[in-house]
Amino acid sequence: MSSKPPHASLFQVYLRLRPPMNPRNDENERFLTVETPQASQEEEETPVPAPTHITLQPPNDTRKRAIEKFGFTKVFEEHASQLDVFQDTGMESIVRGVLREGRDGLVATLGVTGSGKSHTILGSKSERGMTQMALDVIFRSIETARKSDNFEISPMILASLTASDHSESQLFSAQSFLDAVYGDHNPGRSSRAPTPMSPSRANTPSTEPTPALIFPRRQPRERALTSPRLPIVSHLAVDLSSNAEYVVLVSMYEVYNDRIFDLLSPSFVSSQGNAMSRGNAQKDRRRPLLFKPTEGSPDRKLVAGLRKIACSSYEDALAILDVGLTERKVTGTGANSVSSRSHGFFCLEVKKMASKRNGEMTWSGNTLTVVDLAGSERARTAKTAGATLAEAGKINESLMYLGQCLQMQSNLQDGVKTALVPYRQCKLTELLFSNSFPSSNQMSRGQYPQKAIMIVTADPLGDYNATSQILRYSALAREVTVPRVPSLAGSIASVPSERGRSISGRISPNDGLTEELERAFAEIARLTKDCHNFAIRLAEEEIARSEAEHRLQAAEDRCVMIEQEVREECWADMEEQVEAERRRWQAAWDEQIGRHDDLVDKKIELVSRGFDIYEDPQSTTHERIEELESENVQLRRRLATLEREMSSQSPTRKPRTKQLPASPKGLSNGLGRASEIENAMQRVNQLNITDAMFSQPSPMPKLASPGKKLRKVSTRKWDLAPENEL
Ligand SMILES: Nc1ncnc2c1ncn2[C@@H]1O[C@H](COP(=O)(O)OP(=O)(O)OP(=O)(O)O)[C@@H](O)[C@H]1O
Secondary structure, eight states: OOOOOGGGSSEEEEEEEOOOSSTTTOOSOOOEEEOOOOOOSSOTTSOOOOOOEEEEOOOSSSSOOOEEEEEOSEEEOTTOOHHHHHHHTTHHHHHHHHHTSSOOEEEEEEEBTTSSHHHHHHBOSSSBOHHHHHHHHHHHHHHHHBSOSSOOOOHHHHHHHHHHOOSOOEEEEHHHHHHHHHTTOOTTOTTSOOOTTSHHHHTSOOOOOOOOOOOOOOOOOHHHHSOOOOSOOGGGOOOOOSOBEEEEEEEEEEEETTEEEESSSOSOOOTTSOGGGSOTTSOOOOOOBEEEEOSSOTTSEEEETOEEEEESSHHHHHHHHHHHHHHSOEEOOSSOTTEEOSEEEEEEEEEEEEEOTTSOEEEEEEEEEEEEOOOBOOHHHHTOOHHHHHHHHHHHHHHHHHHHHHHHHHHHHTTOOOOOOOTTSSHHHHHHHGGGSOOHHHHHTTOOOOEEEEEEEEOTTSOHHHHHHHHHHHOSEEEEEOOOOOOHHHHHHHHHHHHHHHHHSSOOSOHHHHHHHHHHHHHHHHHHHHHHHHHHHHHHHHHHHHHHHHHHHHHHHHHHHHHHHHHHHHHHHHHHHHHHHHHHHHHHHHHHHHHHHHHHHHHHHHHHHHHOOOOOHHHHHHHHHHHHHHHHHHHHHHHHHHHHHHHHHOTTSOOOGGGTTTOGGGGOOTTSOHHHHHHHHHHHHHHHHHHHHHHSOOOSOTTSOHHHHHHHHSOOHHHHSOTTTO
């Protein structure tokens, strides 16, 4: 068995073994051994090649399982350092591809939870990971090729970068982004370029696009300020001959529950500012992004609408990485205290600027994507429940699809004509593989398939079943051996022939018996061979069964997840209904209370009226006086009219207005109107009396109704008007 030449596969697959966490305390049996490679016999001075194969020895249980042997591009044993892995996986050539050859690069880690994926990709407090080392190599390489020593990302550069970007992204300078995240208390960042509002920039035409840069304020984490500097990779810097300006755009996203979320534009702030502290129960209110062809890139899918941060230094890029990592979903499980619950994608786009004669800037470049996959896990081992278990279901499902794609890759190498790699089954495989198959159109435009490596991590003392599952679909080659049972037929066969020759030194005369024996031996040999073949088939079946078990496990996880989702939906529905009902009852209650209050008010009013009916005597008196005065004026007018009439009938008589009160009876004459005048005069006199009466304070009690009395003295029309008018 030999692993296939690297160029034949989409991914070069490396295996890295994790050292035991506590060597003294590990009770688990080691199930994985590294095959020692054979040194070339011809050239004795040639160093021993690196191991490429491992053997998986099933645990000694009742199940007779086959021994499996797996082949990889290279196997890194427990003692391999971060730098060994960086150098020997060919990261340098991947970075060179991005910087010089116009080829995208992809580095991903795959493994069971807790096997060391994040350690490999992101490092630890004392050592850097693949991402940081790749960033260091990139920045060291472009610094030597830069035209100017003091390159600063001006608003103009940012604007031209935005115009050249096809992924509908929002671009910000690292400085404005970090200012938004950390505010002013940002020690250790004084070396960065001035802010866009600083005086040195005041004269620059403000062409920087200004989409809202909202980010919950954070306290800078300790790690961001004291990031490790080891291992040193300065010797790996790529020589870039051309003098140009470069900008590195950093973007980060995670695939969580098969949806893509930007890690650099969070939508909510956790109280402690750490994703670890965010309960998984908290609803995900982030807006998922689409992986789609865009207007500027119709034949290639891109994650659209990401936030991209333009960095001109290693420190800036590191700070951005740190911000994104605090947003990533991680949680503590039974298998790993800091377990990644999403597949993290960290994209480093290296943009090279070329200025045209008219001063216009054009940008070209490629992307290095570093992927930290979430680990497959068994609910029993990880002791997960609820939302974390549901997440695990999604993780296992996406890894199962990834396994199918990787298996298809090894089939392609074997020359098996299979259908296309089924990478469109989930977001994870789409993101990992869609750039591996550029269309002929893209190829003609100089877009080559990406260079990709997969680092499979395994714990030789960990979970045998989960590890063998991962190795089965990720290995470039696989061989199954069945432990041989000592052949009974062989031992029997050897005995008579020995005996036959040793006894006489000649061929036995009993030829018939010998022939029969030989036939029997041949039969036994055939049966033994069959038996061996059956054993191999049995081993294959055993593997298929364990794969089916794995799928069953994934399906069960999915069921649990669906159940969880349904429960959550029902719960949300129920809550909504209860809330609606509560609101309805509240409204009815408020209405009832309102009505009751009105009723009480009315009752109070009625009761208070009964006790205190008050009429302002003064205002009533005034009204009455006015009324009577106007009546008086009318009466006087009437009187004057009557007098004029009378005087017109007897021109010799003088008007007797003043005498009227003195002798009212004297008016009773035969003219027919005298009595009327007399009445009127009486009324006038009465009114005068009433006037006098009202000008005095009212002697009547308040409750008495003066209106009634006054009404008696009011003049009625028919008292004065001529009869014919009535
Ligand atoms: N090569 C190594 N050398 C030293 N420590 C290691 C190594 N690999 C892993 N570890 C340690 O093992 C623990 C688990 O590793 P890590 O978090 O990287 O696992 P993981 O595969 O990313 O898990 P998950 O999928 O749950 O996120 C960590 O404490 C890490 O520091």
